[in-house]
Amino acid sequence: MNDVLDVAFRLVVVFAVFLVLPLVIGQTEHKVMAHMQGRLGPMYAGGFHGWAQLVADGVKFAQKEDVVPANADRRIFQLAPAVALLPYLLVLVAIPIGPSEGAVGEIVDAGIFFVLAVMGVGVLGSLMAGWASANKFSLLGGLRTAAQLLAYELPMLLAAASVAMAAGTVSLPGIVNAFEWWWLPWQIVGALVFFVAGLAELQRPPFDMPVADSEIIFGAYTEYTGLRFALFLLAEYAGIVVLCGLTTVLFLGGWHGPFGAEGLGWVWTLLKTAVLAFIVIWLRVSYPRLREDQLQKLAWTTLVPLALAQIALTGIVKVVNS
Amino acid sequence: MAPIPGSGLAKGLAVTLRTMTKKSHTAQYPDVQPELPPRTRGVIGLFEENCTVCMLCARECPDWCIYIDSHKETIPAATPGGRERSRNVLDRFAIDFALCMYCGICIEVCPFDALFWSPEFEYAETDIHDLTHERDKLREWMWTVPEPPALDPGAEEPKEIAAARKAAEKVAAAQAAAAAEAAEPAGQAPQATDSTPAAQTDTAVAEQAQREQAQPPQAQRPAEGGTE
DSSP states (O other): OHHHHHHHHHHHHHHHHHHHHHHHHHHHHHHHHHHHTTOOOOOSTTSSTTTTHHHHHHHHHHHSOOOOOTTSOHHHHHHHHHHHHHHHHHHHHHOOOSSSGGGSSOOOTTHHHHHHHHHHHHHHHHHHHHHHTOOHHHHHHHHHHHHHHHHHHHHHHHHHHHHHHHHTOOOHHHHHHHOOTTHHHHTHHHHHHHHHHHHHHHTOTTSOGGGOHHHHTTGGGTTOOHHHHHHHHHHHHHHHHHHHHHHHHHHSOTTOOSSOOTTOHHHHHHHHHHHHHHHHHHHHHHOOOOOHHHHHHIIIIIIHHHHHHHHHHHHHHHHHHO | OOOOTTHHHHHHHHHHHHHHHSOOOOOOTTTSOOOOOTTOOOEEEEOGGGOOOOOHHHHHOTTOOEEEEEEEEEEOOSSTTOOOEEEEEEEEEEEETTTOOOOOHHHHHOTTOOEEEEOOOOOOOSSGGGGEEOHHHHHHHHTTOOOOOOOOTTOOOOHHHHHHHHHHHHHHHHHHHHHHHHHHHHTOOHHHHHHHHHHHHHHHHHHHHHHHHTSTTGGGHHHHTTTO
16 A cells, blocks of 8 residues: 555656746746847736746646647547657656655666667657648658658667766666766766757757748647647656756766765755756857758768767776776 | 857857846836937927917928917007007817828928927727817927937037127127226226126026017027037
């Protein structure tokens, strides 16, 4: 009975985090982006500096009519948002935020495998949406998503493999436990590759070619309205949470910090995640969208070689050290 | 020297970060009123006391958006045996702001300083017909006309002040001459007499200026265009 309660409690907490953190990041994006462009952003919703803007948006989305195009593949079309969103919830379960047993939803032994495999599923949501919409723009968006997934999944996996090699384990808490401060310069290239590839996988600007609104309307999401569209948006922001959390855990030492009391490690994790999320927003504001060929070129001629070099470096240091 | 590869990317990030730390440019308009420059062309106010129904504004208006109705009244002769005078009385003065293109020609041509720019701009209506504003509304807008901005340092003196000063100086000179004539036989020191005319000059100028001020703001209009 106690076990059931424990599991239920953990799931509820993870679910709450899953609902709250993406909204916090979304609101931060509203405000940070506005100020980076010399604007104020939302100021009215909720009274104080528009803190409830995303809540208001959610209410608006919920009120909208849920339209399915006549020629669409109805089932697949309706299922796609869930396929896009749920993997991130599953990944969140496996991300440890503190050193203790209670600071992770569920310890998965093959954590990296689980996390990366499930994150890849999320992109399938966009593919399904693009294919099922019966719209050429959606189809183009879906195909671009597929191309991007193929190109960027590889460097992401290679970079993650480098950390797994360094730590000698594929368990996420195990990796953070093995972390030493000098891993930071050692794995910095891998970290950059992982972060950039993750951004591309989330289709965040400057890698938002699949949704490029000035060319193909909104890519795979063109035909979506109301709650289903909101779920796609939520998936994007949940993806930011997951990517930043994963980068923190794999490359930035998770709950390790230069100072701080025992038991406050989760503050470090959240802090690093927040800084990374800020960088995601910052990149979006600063850079224009990459063209499709530039996107592929960056992945195959820059990120993959860099990731391979990182693995080689990790291997050399590992052999010399032992 | 060739730029370091990637320096452009760093520069881009620096620009956005710097912008974030600066004050944003958003005008929170309905909450905070904008600070408009004094010569803002918001709406045209009518100082109807000055209007003589000469119709110049209506005739010069490129849009024909000014409506003026008037009638003639006869004023009995001021002196017995004199001639009766007639004068125009304004019945209607309306500007159709749906047609007005805010060129300001009416204000330029008004020879009696009856039309003014006001920075007031919140007179949107839901019906286009309601944009024809009648004289009462135009007169109300007169209260929002700001004082003309001060002259530039070193600018030419306003004409009415120059005229007033000339008159005052003439009086002062005459008085000084009279005083000097009166003082010379008495053999008084010239310094003592000097101060009185100077003080008189000051008061004369002040009086003249007050008289001009009594009919604001048209008295100040030439001052605004003093450099023309």
